[in-house]
Amino acid sequence: MTTTVKARILSVLLLLTALGIWELVTPSVSNAENMTEYELLMGGAADVARVPPPSAIFVKAFEELSNPIYDNGPNDKGIGIQIGYSLYRVLTGYFLAALIALPLGFLIGMSPLAYKALDPFIQVLRPISPLAWMPLALFIIQDSEASAIFVIFICSIWPMLINTAFGVAGVREDWVNVARTHELSSMRTAFTVILPAAAPTILTGMRISIGIAWLVIVAAEMLVGGTGIGYYVWNEWNNLDLTSVIFSILVIGVVGMLLDAMFAQVQSAVQYQE
């Protein structure tokens, strides 16, 4: 048996154990008579508000996933639609950021002067929590949808910018010399030598960025409301539907994992060994 197979089996066992314990420690709804008065006051009155057992979440997941795309007004949309909204915002903000970060990072990486001149701005802007921009964005843009996209834009720009600059600046001089001795134009050098040489580092930045963007979208949607998976979580919390809350947490995790896996795929495609 290979290590991979063993690890997989162990993963499944761990999951089953955890789910089993969770299922066992979760008091079932039927024994409400045994509750203390305090418990009755806090949670017993509304069955839905207690932490649900895994079985309840499976049932919920099956319901939601068998009909992911429906729209019954603002407070009742299928999980597919909510994820779709979130992905749309993340990808729009992310690609706008890439559109600026990649060429700018390239320039910064190529020119030590530009690097020195822009570095203080990057250092100050980078540590700002993206959500801190939200009020300013709402005020200036006057549109909650665009503001959410702006927040994604601002949070995903830094890792891409910094990694691109770093990757481009670190391209081995011998490879640039190969381009020079072959009389390549600066454009051809940029695309045929520097870009592939820096691609693994650039992709690392893009991968970090998409991860951060997915983290931030949930918080941003809780703030702006209306649609999206973040809003969905918050809305279900307001409904005290913890089953849905836990289900959507899992969905957020899985979508994030898939996004990351996609970038990992691209990253391994541009990876090279010296």
Add this chain to the structure above:
Amino acid sequence: MNKKPLLSIQNLTTRYPSPDGGEPLTVFENANFDIEEGEFVCIIGHSGCGKSTIMNVLAGLATATSGAVIMDEKEVRGPSLDRGVVFQNYSLLPWMSALSNVIFGVRARFPKWNRKRIRDHAYKHLDMVGLGKGTEKRKPSQLSGGMRQRVSIARAFAIQPKLLLLDEPFGALDALTRGTIQDELIRVWSKTGQTVFMITHDVDEAILLADRILLMSNGPYATIAESVVIDIPRPRKRADIIHHEAYYPIRNHLVEFLTTRSETVAAEDKRSGELNRHPKTVRPGIIPKQAVTEQDNPTLQFTRDIPTYSLDNGAPI
């Protein structure tokens, strides 16, 4: 004689500013030498004497502090496809296959050629260095050190430069591999008649390959001290060459220079005030009676023209 050399290095000086703002480091000063068309010239000197620095200036990748490099009666200012370079390491782009690396060069050199013609040309040159079907799709990291240098050499020959610059192309290889690739290099070179300027640490390699060996004194203030003509007829074979009567006189001369004189020659020059000079041409391989033997023995015919050299005053040797 006196036709213009392909490459002429005139009073070349390179200084690096010292990091602490003190005296700059003078790597070499007033280096002078010529390279004729079709010649194979090796340069030997101790590590750190400035061989790679000279080569980078010849390639146009670096500018000298003063002096000039003239090629084809034009001053070298920046890199050009007329001068192909094989670097000490890292000549190949690691994200491309061996074939793509050669195609990269061919496409840069012949941008008007169509895809098929570029490919065929690349394959032809890979074949020439003994890398045929099967290995050409591999990335450099999947090739052995020897194969990698073969690809570099194939690419350099494929762009058909007027001058080929090789910076210790076999430095990192074991003796066996080195031998095979040397043979390949000779074969390719004798087919193309390419002008080659090569750096090496290896005295035997230099004697095997070169028409002429430039000896560089130790740095700082290194100079090109001597130009040693290798009077051994071609084609040369590694196994036979050591039996040639000129071999040991030449070899001893080189070794003697590297072990003792390379250190003192710069100081001697200073003392005698003999700056700005061309390297002294020496022919340790010419033993007086050999001139007769050469004419009488048809097997010792030179297969390539050995250019004639003159001293500074223009007198032929």
